[in-house]
Amino acid sequence: MTIKRIVTTAFILACGAGSAALIYAWQPALPPIAPPSPTGFDASEVRYGADLALIGDCRTCHTAPGGRTFAGGLAMPTPFGTIYSTNITPDARTGIGQWSLEAFTRAMREGVDREGRHLYPAFPYDHFSLTTDVDMKALYAFLMTRDPIVAEAPANDLPFPINVRLVLAGWKLLFFHPARYTTDPTHDDIWNRGRYLVEGLAHCGACHTPRNFMGAETRSEDYAGGEVEGWSAFPLGRLSPAPIPWTEDALNHYLREGWQAHHGVALGPMRPVVENLAEAPAQDVAAMAHYLASLGATAGPSVQIPTVSPDASGQRPQSAGWQAAISTPAAGGPIGRAIFSAACASCHLSERPLPLGGVDLALSTSLSASTPQNLLDIVLNGVPASDGNPALIMPGFAGSMTNATLASLLTFLRVEVAGKSAWPDLPAAVAAARKAASPPIHVRATR
Ligand code: HEC
Ligand code: HEC
């Protein structure tokens, strides 16, 4: 009797939990609409939407290499498998032409497509959910006035059970807490605008915040540094390992121009971000820099570089202190020092101003960061010329340096130049970076 009752109770509880989960998991399809006429939208709203789309990096993720802008199909490698971005042009069949503003808003805020299917968080709706109604409407107006392009996204390459979209309901229940932006009255309008954009559309934390084993951002460690496409997205704010602490002006310059004299050039997955922000409204970028600077202008334990001129506006600053190490024997190993003198010094000590000259490597966060990932990606692949910056060139050394040579060079840079203790497991990191081949510059999407 008692056992029967326990079993029955357990059964009822299980059914209850199951249906609660299903009710949460189930989302209705929203009715299709006839694609709206592009002339039906207000021109200034479309322009504002274009600015927001730049801040949100929509074209970066929704354009495949060599493909049409916003037509989707970009392969996004994740630790779980490959997810392809979708076509967000207003084509009725393969794009979002039949999506109402309501359906678009639901996708951006709740991660559910028009037909009611859950979307993968590779689409950063956990940030986009903050977006206001006004901004949502402008983004919709911008997308609905693009050329409709017929393009079907390739099927995702994900293992069971992650390939079952219903499973995402469980993930969302655990990790997705949609919220709307609330103004913080203790700060001014510029700070609030910056925070709204950084936390929301600009989704900076999607790369700069570490993720847990289920791929969700660890909110208690905001901006503590993340990993993306074989690159380290360095910690920002008070945990920044930059040798010279980031200031509001430096952040503004870096985000706007893609380089900064005391810090170097934005490469890897950060590069498309700065290319988009270069076209975004200057006051929005300035607001983001203002907010970011408030997260802690002081860097972590930093290398003392006393000879750097504080007001190097465009001119490349000097850090002569360590350069003596090239001519004196020291712990980094004479081989590493010799390689640096032969292969790197001509550019990186040339005093040619950024972004065309190489930065004094003592200033580069890639030497003082907790992993050698970015330094390896850059040295192996070099910095090829790109559309925007034809003269930004450094040769790749993948073909001319053995793993042992690279390890000696990196140890010299880390210990002698950055003044830090050697990276552990350097040989393994060198081998992994060579295999991954994560180039510093990707094919560039146009608006
Ligand atoms: C970091 C990459 C990334 C960025 C940035 C991004 N998206 Fe996406 N987006 C995706 C991926 C991947 C999907 C597909 C998710 C899936 O299939 O579950 C997607 C799906 C969508 C969808 C649903 C489309 C459909 O057919 O289901 C919409 C709408 C969308 N994105 C709009 C936007 C807008 C607007 C922006 C800019 C504000 C943007 N995205 C920025 C990666 C991104
Ligand atoms: C797609 C991933 C991605 C996104 C989104 C992203 N970042 Fe980055 N960020 C990176 C990577 C990777 C680096 C390292 C680049 C390098 O080594 O040149 C980086 C570097 C930086 C740096 C330089 C740090 C240093 O000490 O050198 C700053 C500042 C920065 N990002 C700010 C931002 C801000 C602000 C946003 C949002 C507007 C943002 N990032 C969005 C990936 C990203």
Ligand code: HEC
């Ligand atoms: C032909 C000139 C040239 C040579 C040789 C060269 N570099 Fe570069 N390097 C550049 C330029 C230009 C950049 C882009 C500007 C910048 O970031 O300093 C760059 C960027 C870098 C960066 C990114 C710095 C940052 O944070 O912005 C690193 C790290 C780097 N180089 C390391 C090396 C190493 C190590 C060697 C030797 C094995 C080397 N480079 C050889 C020209 C060169």
